Amino acid sequence: MAKQYWLMKSEPDAFSIDDLIKAKGQTSHWDGVRNYQARNFIKNGMKVGDLAFFYHSSCKVPGIVGTVEIITPPQPDPSAFDPKSPYFDAKSTQTHPRWYMVDVKFKQKFNDPITLESLRMNPLLKGFTLLNKGNRLSVMPVSFAQWQTILKMMSSPKDK
DNA sequence: GCCAACGTTGGC
DNA sequence: GCCAACGTTGGC
Numbered sequence: 001m002a003k004q005y006w007l008m009k010s011e012p013d014a015f016s017i018d019d020l021i022k023a024k025g026q027t028s029h030w031d032g033v034r035n036y037q038a039r040n041f042i043k044n045g046m047k048v049g050d051l052a053f054f055y056h057s058s059c060k061v062p063g064i065v066g067t068v069e070i071i072t073p074p075q076p077d078p079s080a081f082d083p084k085s086p087y088f089d090a091k092s093t094q095t096h097p098r099w100y101m102v103d104v105k106f107k108q109k110f111n112d113p114i115t116l117e118s119l120r121m122n123p124l125l126k127g128f129t130l131l132n133k134g135n136r137l138s139v140m141p142v143s144f145a146q147w148q149t150i151l152k153m154m155s156s157p158k159d160k
Numbered sequence: 161g162c163c164a165a166c167g168t169t170g171g172c
Numbered sequence: 173g174c175c176a177a178c179g180t181t182g183g184c
Contacts, residue, residue, distance in 0.1 A: 011182090035167075035181095058182050116183080134165045136181050 004045060005142040006052035007064070007130055008104075017054045017065045017109055026106035027071060031079045032087040034099060038139035043074045043100040045141065052104065053142065053150065055130070056113070063115035064150065072103040110154050124149045 008030060010016070020028055033039055050070040056062060076097030079087040092098035119125055129140045142150075 009182090037167095062183070136166060138181090 001047065004047065004050045005144060005147040006041070006046065006050060006070075007055055007140050007142050008052045008068070009055045009057045009138040011058045012056045013059070016056065017106070020054070020068065020104070020106045021109065023106075027103055029077075029079075029101050030104050031077045031101045033077070033101065033138060034087060034089070035136075035138060038137055039098075039100055041139045041141060042102060046070050046074055046102050048073060051107065051147075053147075057138075061113060061115055063113040063117075063119070064110070065113045066109035067107040068104040069107050070102050071105045074100045074102055077101040112154075114150060114153050118153060119150070122149065122153060 012018075015028070020026060030042075033042060048070055052068050052070065053064045054066045054068050055064050076094075077087070077092075077099040079085040079101075080089040080092035080097065080099045081094065082088055087099075089098060116130075119128070120131055125131060125146060128142075128146055129135060129137065
């Protein structure tokens with residue numbers, strides 16, 4: 001099956017792309033997703049080798065800051081089993097796990113973030129899920145066309 | 161810090 | 173199964 005593309009949000013105060021760069025092997029669990037629609041994208045859609053944009057949300061300048069690679073199949077999110085974790089969910093059990101995660105590996109960090117504002121201004125991204133009014137999904141698919149469009153924004157001098 | 165928009169919960 | 177109340181997300 002062809003490679004799929006994704007966008008994954010994180011609050012940089014909790015986990016930033018620099019945290020991923022500093023992590024052992026530049027890899028990390030992408031845990032704590034507690035939304036069914038986002039969970040379904042992870043559980044039913046993600047495969048090893050897929051690529052994702054790393055998006056910083058709830059911060060001074062929201063935007064895409066780099067890319068990561070999916071390096072494990074979807075697996076039960078252990079933080080849901082841990083009573084001490086802020087992501088603990090008593091309704092998720094070992095036999096019937098409710099929440100899933102993948103591991104990601106750092107690929108690249110952009111010299112300058114591709115800001116939410118600049119994404120909104122790009123007419124080629126009309127209809128992109130991230131830009132939809134009221135969107136709150138923390139994991140969402142990105143079409144190959146959108147992926148290419150966004151990567152071009154990174155390399156274009158006029159966006160600097 | 162505000163608040164619009166959305167998702168979840170729980171009573172009925 | 174409806175829907176009001178509540179909690180959360182996330183841009184501004």
